Every structure is written in C-alpha cells, then in structure tokens.
Amino acid sequence: MQATRVALAQIAPKLGDIKANLDLHGDAIALARRHKAHLVVFPELSLTGYVLRDQVSEVALTRESRLFKKLLRTSATIDVVVGFAEETPGHRYHNAAAYLSKGRVIHVHRKIYLPTYGMFDEGRDFAPGDLVRSFATPRGPAGILICEDAWHPTCAWLLVQDGAELLIAPSSGPTRGAKPGRGITSVPVWHDLLRTTAQFQTSFVVYVNRVGYEDGLNFGGGSAALDPFGRVVASLPPLTEGLTVAELDPEVLRRARTAYPLLRDENLELVHREIARIRQRRFDVPDPLDMLFIPETR
C-alpha cells in the first residue's frame, strides 16, 4: 500500500434524518480535506443513525439513490467510507458500508454478524451479508468489518488472507457505564480487540465509532487507528464528536510483516482441510475434498 492519510470522523448522526446527516458528512469531509486526508471513514449507519427498528425500510437506500449521488460527487477528491441501510433489488435490507472513490462505489460490505442479543435486535431488522471480500482502493488493498464483524476473528482473518492490508471498522458501539480505573467500559474493551486484531493480522486497523444518544443508549466513540504492531497512531476521546487524521506508513507494514511473519506462516491449506472435516461432522455434508479422489474399487 501507499502512504495513506485516513480521517476518522467520530460523529453523532441524527436518528432517521438522512438530509441532516448528509450535511454532517459534508462538514466532516471538508475538514478531512483541509487536513489533506486521502480517505475519510464514517461510523456504522452514519447516514441513518442506529436504533432504527421499523424505520429501516423508510430510510434504506439503493446504490443508485439520488442521495447517494451527492456523496459520490464529493468522492471525486477524497475517498469516503459511509454507513447506510441498503435496500437490494430483491428488497432485502442490509446494514452496509460503502467505499466511494472517484465518483464510484467501489465496494459495499454488508454486515455479516448482526447482533441479536441483549440490547441488540439487528437480526429482526436486517438481512445478514454473506460475502467477506477485500478490495483494491487507490492507495492499497483494504477490507471492511462493521462493528460486530470485528468480534468474529474469522472476518478479519479472511480479509487479510484475501489480501487486505488495511481493515476499516465502522461502528455504533454503545457503552455500558463506567468503572473506576477503566473509564467508559466499552472503550478499553474495543481497544484490546483492535490491538490484537492489528497484531494477529499484521495490518492497519481503522476503527470509527459514533457518539451521541438514541433511546437512552449512549455511543462511546473512542475511535482509533492502529498500526500492524498494534500501536495506536491516532485516536479520539470517548463521548465527544471529533475528527483526527492518522498517517498510515507502508514502511511500518513492511517492518511488522517482516518482524512477525504470521501471514507468511499461516497454513491456509491446513485450515481449509480442518474446516472441511469439522463441517462434515457438524452438518453431515460430504467433504468437498473427497470428491477430488476416485475411490478405490476392487
């Protein structure tokens, strides 16, 4: 990848109000541009807000939506990762994030893991995505993980196996109060997760979490960019809106992957074989590898 300046836009979207949120995005994009960012990353569902419930179908956009066009125009001069509710031609709704560059949508990630437990009810309102793919950006290969996706290490692992060097993690992570010595409890938990993800995958991780309140939920912020050694290269404080720019240095990526050749040593073939075996046992399906061999007959 090339040296990349990534802006982390820690905003508080207005629930269900795309027009207001487009203005909010416009302001952040202008600020990111003034700070010479190549890319600006917004949180999960940044165009719509998070606790949508039955509003999903009312605020969902297709990739051809007029409202999207406005953002696409801004992406002529700066790449943008934006969170939105996507409606597919078959009328499924996805919690999605789009990578916009030079006036085009170059990738859409649909959230795979929709948390539907405790305070979360995403599985009721959204369809899960079923693709984990890295993609080429003008500055290098990247992949997107939306919030809960980052809690499933297989997602980051797959993206990096697929070539990603930068993991972009837009999020709407609520807090669960504050404890002595740890502050807002969800923030250090996320930072531990991001650090280990960056280290295990020897990749850059850019996490952008929203702030603000919806129905008593409080979103924690604490956005951060980490290098492949797991070091924080830029961060924002919890609870308040803000924007910062992280400088991602390709030389650091090279050094990290040289010092810790975890990717070099990853045994994809072994993982594939073992997963095929587990899959066969768990779901009683034929092992696809078996089909490669002609059984001996006598």
Add this chain to the structure above:
Amino acid sequence: MSRKLRYVAPPAVSEPDLSIDSGATARILEGFIKKEVERTGLHRVVVGLSGGIDSALAAYLAVRALGRSGVVGVLMPYRTSSPSSVRDAEAVVGDLGILAERFEISELVDVFAAKAGPIGPRRLGNVMARVRMLVLYDRSAEHDALVLGTSNKTELLLGYGTIHGDLASALNPLGDLYKTQVRELARTLGVPKSILAKPPSADLWPAQTDEGDLGLAYDEMDRILALLVDARVAPGTVVARGFRREAVERLRRLVVRTQFKRRLPVVAKVSTRSVGWDFRYPRDWSS
C-alpha cells in the same frame, strides 16, 4: 536448601461489581439529559424535590446538563411530610440556585381521601404519589419543560414505586443506577451531607423507611440484584456465594411480580401491526 514451588492464590471472585467511575458516569448522564431534552425542542426539566437523595442527584445532574435556568424544582409536601424533608429539599434549591416552587398537596389529597372513604396508608400513599405526578406534569406544561424521573434501578427492579405516580416521567437518568451507586454519585457531585446521611424514605407516612418496607438493607439488596440481573447468576449460586436464601428468593419474587410496572399496558393483538408488539419504532423516532 530445597527449591520450593510457591502457590499463588487466584484473586477472589469480584462479582457483584457495583463500583462506578463517578466522573465518567456523570458525564454520560449529563449528556443524556441534555440530548434527550433538546431533541424535543425544549430546554428545561421540572423535578419533584422530596428532600431525598434520588431527586437531589437528579437535580444536580440536570443543572450540570442544562444550567440553573434549565431546572425547576417542585416541592410538594403533604401535611404529614417530615419537616426535615422540606428543609433538605430547600437545601438542594439553595445550593443549586434553581427556581423552586412549592405546591402543597394536602388539600387535594384530603379531598380525594374524604370522597374515596377509608383507604388506609398504602392507598393514601399511592394517591399522594399520583397527585404529585399531576402537579409535575401540569408544571411541566407551564414551564415548557419535561418531567425528570428519579426512580433508581433498585426501585424499578423491585417495583418499589407507584405506577403512574413517581414512576411516571419523560426521561430518567437514574434508572440504571442501583441505590448504592446513587449514593456514590451523589457524594461526588456534592449533594448536601444531611441528605446523604439519612435513611431513605418515601415519607408517605411518619417513620416510614424503604428498608423497613422492603425488609432488607440496600447494600444487601443491590448486591443480590446485581448478581441476579446484571451478572445473570442463578439464584442457587447467589445463595451458595453466601447470601441469605430467603432474601434472594424474596427479591426474585418481587422482580417477577412487578414486571407490569416496567411495561406499558398489554394490548390485545387483533390486527396485522399492533402498538407494543410489531409497530416498533424507537422512542426517539426522528427527533
């Protein structure tokens, strides 16, 4: 000399963990009050000041969120209310420098009680709580304000409150804080010492105390509830951890029995999309 392998004991189980970072918690709650009020287009709250720690803390948080001019304190004594309650409520008003109103509820309650016949202390207590609700909602209309709730998590879980009375509010910053956490936060925010020190009481009749009504001390109740509710520890395991079986069982029963107080009334479903069931929008719908 023989080399000895030293045994290192693991740390004791740290549940229940009722500790809070008061500074960060106050920040979350101030932001909550400010944003939830402002999204309605209003800038003010009214809060009933009983002289107790919950309403005092709510008022301190509200002033931090909205400024002095954003908070109206309403004192609503009944004739049997303890004079010290009124003094403590006045101390909050004086310390915060907020606008305060006094609305005696004695006549309203007495007229109602005379008409209703002999109703006993419990029903009379509920009438008082509901008359106070009536006053607060009316004052909130007068001041273009929202009614600030003051029920804490212990009370909400145990249903220790009057439905459509003190449980009624537009927003409640304290509903996820146990009583012992309310005390801790109140101490940090400078709530007057006389309020911190006195035993909690609904003050609906003389010498009433919460702990007398509930039959348990808040310290014990909060620790048991935090295990049962927050940590999802099975009741039997809570007992095995050294809590009294009768206390655990009693609290669990109270939580289950008072579920109706924490929900809107049930609606019978006879259509394709019903309020309270599959017509599901956030409370902060497009605001």
